[in-house]
Amino acid sequence: MGRDKLTIADIADALGVSKTTVSRAISGKGRISKETIDRVHEYVEKYNYKPYGTDSKTFKSQKTHNIAVTWSGDYELIEMPYFQNVLKGIIEVMSDEGYDVMISLIVNDHIENLRRIVDEGKIDGVILTRTLVNDMPSRFLKSSGIPFVCIGSSDDDEVTQIDNDHFEACRELTSALIHQGHKRIALIGGSSNHIITKTRYGGFVKAFHDSKVTLDTSIIFLDVNTDKRISDILSYLLTVEIDCLICMDDTYALRVIDICKNEHIRIAEDLRLASFYNSTLLSGSVPAITSLDFNDRNLGAVAARTLLQKINSEEVHNRMLKTYEVMLRESTRMVEKY
CATH class of the missing domain: 3.40.50.2300 (Response regulator)
Known part of the structure; x- marks a missing residue:
């Protein structure tokens, strides 16, 4: 495989670690040793791996000050109040931090729009507004190494989850x-x-x-x-x-x-x-x-603050909100x- 097509799986195999460990080293999320982080960074720089569209030598610090919020294609017009309230909370927090918010449409398992803006390095993080039993968007984001959080609960313990109880x-x-x-x-x-x-x-x-x-x-x-x-x-x-x-x-x-x-x-x-x-x-x-x-505006705000923490490589925890x-x-x- 050519080095221009290097994937997180390739890095994991070469270093003898899991894909999750590589993703965490790249994104700064999770508790892994400094030695492992340094090994991953050295490999990334040596083979010019470009996580979610950035130059390998600058991926640790370069920011676009954009995030994406996903919109599910099966949302109907009458579901707008929920999405609007969540989005208000997200935008209020992100605007205060100098971030702009992009909306990315996901229809069923078709994540081409999300994949494009991640691969082209147009965003620093993602907020998923719906979680699924078989969650293709979440799996893709984990493999990309980009910071993201889910609004909703997930069966995947490695995914950061913010939800109402x-x-x-x-x-x-x-x-x-x-x-x-x-x-x-x-x-x-x-x-x-x-x-x-x-x-x-x-x-x-x-x-x-x-x-x-x-x-x-x-x-x-x-x-x-x-x-x-x-x-x-x-x-x-x-x-x-x-x-x-x-x-x-x-x-x-x-x-x-x-x-x-x-x-x-x-x-x-x-x-x-x-x-x-x-x-x-x-x-x-x-x-x-x-x-x-439910206080959906607060739900969006908490998700936004959590994503900012992940973008800044801070430790985060799942949140189950009881504001109902x-x-x-x-x-x-x-x-x-x-």
Whole structure:
């Protein structure tokens, strides 16, 4: 293999260390010995390896004062409040430090845009705004050696993660509903390939376990992706006598509300409804929707400060933020059906 195509894997093989060790030596992240760092740097300089587009002799100090924030191609327009709030927090922190923010679109596993700006050395770091079970962007960034953090949880312990405590929040909201007398609770959610779906579902299940209430898995619906499917599920749920329906997030809750309006289903009287995520999308709902209120602006700010620490080769830790509030509202009140 020509030296112009030298990879982190090649360096790792030549030095008898892991790819992770090489990445950490290049990015300055993690606890490895000075001797190992020096060996990696010497090899990089000797063979003119160019990590994420920089000259090998200057990669340790050269900065662009740009970072990238990824935008998932499967975000829908109605998911904008979350992304806008996170982005506000990121931009506020980065602007104060003299950094500009670039948006990089990722569609499924197609990371060409992200790969291009990393390989061309246009950025100093990346914030991923979504984590997946099979996370191609995260794997690529690890191999590149560029500093990055994930907003969300990951199964990879080597990835720096900044997230709201969705597990505990969803457990707490579900427990509150069970305590109110809702025993048969249905659930509608999105892709099971998203870590956030697994996390929220885990908190939901834990609430039933803690309350010693049997969970009916026949009224759990994941990987729901069309309004027709939601409508069919609602029609079914109205025939099997559930106590409450929880939506994984505000987008599903809004779709349920719209379908209920069109089909003359009354929220609270005919169908008690809650959401594991609140946003401005639900702010005008009547009755008000029981939900979880997260501080996404703060989430973005913490992620940005953590990335800056990594760019500056400082030690960082995962953060699980507990800045949420359980909002019990009229949509789940116990009323007589008639």
